[in-house]
Amino acid sequence: MRGRLVTNPFALCLLWTGVGLLASPLAAQNNTKGKLVVGNTSIEITRAYAYAAKGFTTGEDTVEVLLCDAPVPGEAIQDESARKKLVAAGTLHYVEVLVDSKQQALHYEVQHQRFGMMMQPGGDDSDHVVEVKTFDGTTIAGRAHTLSTQQTLEDVPYSYDITFSAQIAPMKQP
Secondary structure, three states: OHHHHHHOHHHHHHHHHHHHHHHHHHHHHOEEEEEEEEOOEEEEEOEEEEEEEEOOOOOOEEEEEEEEOOOOOHHHHOOHHHHHHHHHOOOOOEEEEEEEOOOOEEEEEEEOHHHOOOOOOEEOOOOEEEEEEEEOOOEEEEEEEEOOOEEOOOOOEEEEEEEEEEEEEOOOOO
16 A cells, blocks of 8 residues: 555645645745855855844844854754854854844844854944845845945954845744
């Protein structure tokens, strides 16, 4: 019976249709295209993750968006120290933006091992722009970019320009 099910064309068609239907919405919701340039190295940003969070200074509801060059293990998505270990190992590079309920960027951070773990660029200056196109409570989409090449305190040049769309995961419970 097992052999018949696997070789039955109708059963195979149903199986692949089901897999396609399940995978399509997830793939469509988390789309990312862009580059992070650090020094003379261009890094393709291919993944987007978003989750509900509380603003660290205001306590208001926000959405944190991670724009990454590699998959992030599930437990590390909402765990900054776990992500920074991946950055230190050179297996993850990302741009992080925090967006409030008014679709305004509150904070950005760029993570790359070349910056050193204590001096990652971050803040809220106007040279880092987030243009939100969709923000409906379940999805966030838009573009994050620098207006020009930036410099770290150690004079490492960097810039990014990334379009993204991501499903918003619920806030991690303590």
